Amino acid sequence: MDENASSEDKSLDLSFSEDGRSGTFAIGNDHFPASLLDLPCIVESYKTYDDSVLIKTADIGQMIMVREESDPAPDVVEYKHGLTPPMRDARRRRFRREPDLNxxxxxxxxxxxxxxxxxxxxxxxxxxxxxxxxxxxxxxxxxxxxxxxxxxxxxxxxxxxxxxxxxxTPAPAAKPDVPDTGGNAAEPEGSDSDDSDDSI
Known part of the structure; x- marks a missing residue:
């Protein structure tokens, strides 16, 4: 990069119109139309300082599409593709359609x-x-x-x-009252695990 180059030649500017979805991107003396589009899914971005630990920095749900003057403006708010080739036409291929419910x-x-x-x-x-x-x-x-x-x-x-x-349905029959015979009334209930083997 040439340090003597003027900062005006490298200046970037982005301005949006009243609707907040369309605008102009300027780089140097060139101006390009831009559109703010919603992505079909949330993209997580990460950064690392030591190439082993990743730190999440943001959830990205929108992108700015800059195009040539001759390219048509997108007519929808939601972009149908993701950011990478496997996410091409993601809205149709990856997600279920919303059911038609009355x-x-x-x-x-x-x-x-x-x-x-x-x-x-x-x-x-x-x-x-x-x-x-x-x-x-x-x-x-x-x-x-x-x-x-x-x-x-x-x-x-x-x-x-x-x-x-x-x-x-008929109510289930009530259990007959059976009197407690009191066979083991003096002994508390215990499990088999309470009995320890002292013969060892």
Missing amino acids: PELVQRVEKDLLNIMAGGTAENVDIPFGISTLLILLLFLDPSGLHVEVAGQEEGGEENARNTSKKA
């Missing part, structure tokens, strides 16, 4: 599950296939006295809806 259905199922957990019954149950699997799993994990039967499709085949019926 918010009314989610609220209704949540209300029914809370009602079931409180000891009540579900109202107007029309269980779609994906949610029926979840409901059966929840009932398997915590039966709580509710029995749900899912009927198959009718032979007429007019609708693909599933009908459900709810039945309360």
Whole structure:
């Protein structure tokens, strides 16, 4: 680097417009359009002082893309590629798509599950296939006295809806009261590990 070169020739400048996403990058007398883009995932950056211990310095979630005047400006806020070649088209290849959920259905199922957990019954149950699997799993994990039967499709085949019926299971029979015979009432309970072998 030539120390006699003027600092004006090497000056860098970055300015953004009102929207905060587009701007201009200036290096010396050259000006280039720039855009602030969100990365598809967080990138961790590290530095080291001794080539053996890494110290995390930042989480990077955005980048500034500087382009030629003739290149078109990106029309999206989130960049679809990562920083390295393996992360090319990362948004489509690496991450799941967000499921299309009906918010009314989610609220209704949540209300029914809370009602079931409180000891009540579900109202107007029309269980779609994906949610029926979840409901059966929840009932398997915590039966709580509710029995749900899912009927198959009718032979007429007019609708693909599933009908459900709810039945309360009978309460388990109470254990009969067995009086304590008091056979070992004087001895405290102990485990086999409490008995030590003193013969050694």
